[in-house]
Amino acid sequence: MSFESWAEFAAMGGYAPYVFGAYGITIAVGLGLVIHSLMQQSRWRQKQSQLHADTET
Amino acid sequence: MGLVLRELRILLRSPAETVQSLMFGVLVVALFPLAITPDPEILRQLAVGLIWVVTLLTSLLAAERSLVGDFEDGTLEQMVLGIQPLWLICLIKSAGHWLSALLPLLLITPLLGLMLAMTPSAILWLLASLLLGTPILSLFCILGGMMTLGLNRGGALMLVILMPFLVPPLILGTQWAMTEGQAFYGYLLAGLLSLSLMTLPIATATVARIVVSR
């Protein structure tokens, strides 16, 4: 580990806002796209099962 | 040949549109000293870039109307189905766009240059760079215009589509003019022009077929 303590890690040598900002945005976009894809998928499934229910009744 | 004549006839019949793009150029250039400063030193530095940007915008504005008529009255469909090679028609369309919108602007460029306090030699190099660069703009604008035919908000869409492609001629052209003819940029611009001349009419023809079939 290249940091002595968690406090030092949190400070990032004075660059904390930039470093954690960049990592935060990256993780947000990375996770966001995966979640968005999953949501679209389940929305499509719901629509399809509704269609099926409609045609069966 | 008949096609060229037809294109010319259409252009001559509607001088109002050519005048419109001229007015656009003059008015926008007149706005810059008002918006920035009347100081000739500063204007001189900005002049090449400003006139290039104005030319680029004029070219974009004119593209839609040089195709929309043919699209609406079915001429485009005739052209796609006709015996003449489609890429040639697209090339002629680009030439027509250049003649009607950009050549007049080139002719008054010395005037625009004087408005921005340019020296005569700078104006000459600006003209040379526009002469080599504007045909590239025309070729791309006809491609973009063809792509957005029949779509909503075609005009705004065209700017979004074409902006990246207009960057290289803009950079090379302004660099060539500002370095007052450094041969390197001139060669590159000429190379870009010949590459565009060879490939873009073919791409435009492909798009024309797609547009007609949709």
Added chain:
Amino acid sequence: MVWRWFHEWGSPRFFYARSGRLIPIFAALTLCLLSIGLVWGLLYAPADYQQGHSYRIMYVHVPAAILAQSSYAMMAMAAVVSLIWRLKIADAAMQTAAPIGAWVTALALVTGALWGKPMWGTYWVWDARLTSTLILLFLFAGVLAIRQASGPGQSAGRAAAVLAVVGLINLPIIKFSVDWWFTLHQPSSFSITEKPAMPIEMWAPLLVMVIGTYSWFFLVWLMRLRLEIVRREAKADWVQRSFQDEL
């Protein structure tokens, strides 16, 4: 042999059935590599002697920048295939790659700006690489815009495909002209000096991050592509059947 492979994978049904098995593989790979890479880069990699800890932004910025360019290339390749062979899959692949690529490009720009602030003292400079990344974002925006405006379906995607291909040819021209433009105007205040070679403790996590980011891209791309395929083929028998199997 190659042609048979090509045709099999070009059929939506075959592709859908086979690619489903790849999803868990990519998901596991992405999760492993990115979590290792993030912890390694953020906690264990040594600080840079010049830039201190701010260089750690590199571990998210560089993979995003690399992926931004290659995702455009992949999208344009799909466009070429869809123009020449009119494969349904290729058009769907192009359409689904474009928004992901645009997000990654935007990410590269934002992380680059966040790195630039401590290093150059400003969020944005008209540096050659930043500028060409910005233009890459505009290229993606153009493809997305025309795709959106043309409506759904394979034939509507063809105009966007032509645009993507013309963009691919233009990409090196844009890059070179931006480079020349920059060298002509380069201000002396932040001239980029040649950096010494990175030690392995620094580039190993970077490598992990780059591979992990690619794996993430393929994961998201596949998920969206599979959904797009069943959407377009919703009326087909095999979609209905596979849907009922899943219920």
